[in-house]
Amino acid sequence: METAKHSVLTIFTDGVARGNPGDGGFGVVIKASDGSILEEIGGYIGITTNNFAEYTALVIALKSLLKYQVDKIAIYSDSELMVRQLNGLYKVKNEGLLPLYQEAKRLTSMFKNVIIYHIPREKNKEADALANKAVDEKQILNTKH
Numbered sequence: 709m710e711t712a713k714h715s716v717l718t719i720f721t722d723g724v725a726r727g728n729p730g731d732g733g734f735g736v737v738i739k740a741s742d743g744s745i746l747e748e749i750g751g752y753i754g755i756t757t758n759n760f761a762e763y764t765a766l767v768i769a770l771k772s773l774l775k776y777q778v779d780k781i782a783i784y785s786d787s788e789l790m791v792r793q794l795n796g797l798y799k800v801k802n803e804g805l806l807p808l809y810q811e812a813k814r815l816t817s818m819f820k821n822v823i824i825y826h827i828p829r830e831k832n833k834e835a836d837a838l839a840n841k842a843v844d845e846k847q848i849l850n851t852k853h
Contacts, residue, residue, distance in 0.1 A: 722735045725758040734765035752847055771815065784825050786831075
């Protein structure tokens with residue numbers, strides 16, 4: 709169990725669906741404030757949509773963060789839709805995404821300072837690679853550094 713206190717944790721999340729819907733996976737990279745990787749998590753989630761995979765990645769990331777003592781969390785995702793929905797700029801119109809959205813909101817409320825940012829796909833290569841590897845291998849990948 710992680711007991712070290714962190715001032716800032718940086719999280720990168722990504723979800724993929726090959727075919728949309730198609731084989732789906734998620735990737736999560738959790739980094740300490742010095743840039744070192746604390747955890748890498750990837751998983752195969754079966755046939756799904758891209759947006760469902762993106763939200764799954766975020767929820768997995770947030771659940772993984774519960775074990776850390778942290779002052780601020782900065783989350784980066786290349787899903788513009790998800791980031792805008794979570795930041796209140798877009799409504800969640802897809803009923804299938806609503807439970808994941810609600811779970812993400814519930815989990816973020818458990819931390820005192822969470823900010824979610826949209827980044828270009830090119831800046832999310834580590835999480836993307838984990839998601840794609842999980843789909844390729846059709847398994848859950850979890851490594852701690």
